Amino acid sequence: MTFSMADMRLLTPHLVITAAALLVLLAEAVSPGRRKGYLPYLGIAGIVVAAFTTPGLFGPARSGFSGMLAGDAFAAFVYFILYAVGALTLLVSDAYLRDEGRDHAEYYALVLLALVGMMLMAGATHLMSVFLALETMSIAIYALAGFFRDERSAEASFKYFILGAFSSGFLLYGIALLYGACGTTEIQGILDAFASNRALAGSPMALAGVGLVTVGFAFKVAAVPFHMWTPDAYQGAPTSVTAFMATGVKAAAFAAVLRVFFVAFQTLHVDWSGVLWVLALLTMTLGNLTAIAQTDVKRMLAYSSIAHAGYILVGVVAGTPEAGAGILYYLLAYAFMNIGAFACLIMVGRKGHENTELDAFAGLGFKFPALGLAMSLFMFSMAGIPPTAGFIGKFLIFKAAVHQGYYWLTIFGVLNSAASVYYYLRVIVTMYFKPEPDTPVVEGLRAGPSMALATILAGLGVLYFGIVPGGLVDLAEQALRYLV
């Protein structure tokens, strides 16, 4: 096994962000306890530099490090989604952490290191590197979820850790069985093994491996019935971390799902599509129905993120490049609208009080017009109402599913989407049509320039990609062309 400079080229963005994380830690070590307001911007600078080294990766598929890491347009596209997620998370975290008195360099370093893990996961072309990247990402996120050290934050971290470790076991066992059946854990190698040996597709060992890998990924993307950790972990974690988990982890995990299911298990589509069909239906329905019953907006968004995983799974079931491009688009749209919504949630809170109950939003639409406008935009996008990115994302995925003949699943998806409008619009109705209580819950907004910038960027993203989605969809389709 030898490395070349061409291999290192594929790893440049990851190395840049790792270096930024180390710099953040060193800065803390050199001047502990000093002013550290610049640390998140150091991280963002790292992400920007990494973004400049990434476009070279667009183009024909290459693979480096003996088939461990891809340098293809698909990876590059997901990297850009992750850059957006990382930069917006850092922007949102800045004022929030300072207000809560938890603005430590470790937080920013952990976000950057988790980001590296997510990027490696999106680029991994070998089940072992998928697993290693997944662990790199997860361990950093476990620590982040418990960063506030209060009871709920610790509970969130612990639940996520226990169930995450549990699900890693499933994934690893599945990988081991696949290795036994195919004799390799390289994604291309597994495809070749299944394509060259028809009998292999029926072997119990291979099918059990596919099943266990499915379970492992289903845990990570929070698909029903493997979603039990999600509401508590999302609600208890610091809100900025919840936004990061719901968007970044999902983008990375679905990127790995696309690579594994669309490439490695391509010839087994008949076998896994039925299972994922049921998972997608359950995930959408249960996520939406439970979200309706929530009275806490943060918890409601946690269930809504389960429902969104369900919509994305519809695209995975369809299994065509068209559906894959829709998923990539959806992941980016979801990143913008979800981080934006969580930024609004952070703004209504104050130190020690999150104020995320629905009643706390009463009358806020007129009291803080900008907040009301932003929150309404993100809620409309999540509900899938044009002209927002959320609408285009759902449209692309459902269109791909219809083209493959999954009419029933699409009908259920659209019905679910209609049901979800109820609880998203409820937030808007509360903000504008309910009078503020006599003793106001939210006195002022926790908004600084960075928070405003993050919300505006997210809002512009939702609107821009909702109104002119063409260029982005073309890029996503190009990314998928080189993948499959």
Added chain:
Amino acid sequence: MLQNYVPILILFLLAAGFGLGMVLMSAMLGPRRPDSEKLSTYECGMTVDPGARRPFDVKYYLVAMVFLVFDVEVVFLYPWAVKFKALGLFGFVEMLVFLFILLVGYAYIWRKGVLEWE
């Protein structure tokens, strides 16, 4: 092919049988006259006081973690040293990068006061 494993199976059976046989024989043949001293966990030495189930100082965990990190560093260094010539300049630079990252960690824990034991 499976026949090749028969000696191992026999060894397993012998080992299990020997262990079981000894336990059974001592249980059947040995005299039994228990008293409170004999039934206590520690038959000799001082009485344990206080119990071991109490919270440890968190510093122990920090030191244990730091130890683990630098121990693993050495685990990496050994195979690298053995293959040093074959890996050439690239291997050398690679190891320097690895050591540098650990050095950053070392500087970090030092400044954070992990090494101070009050």
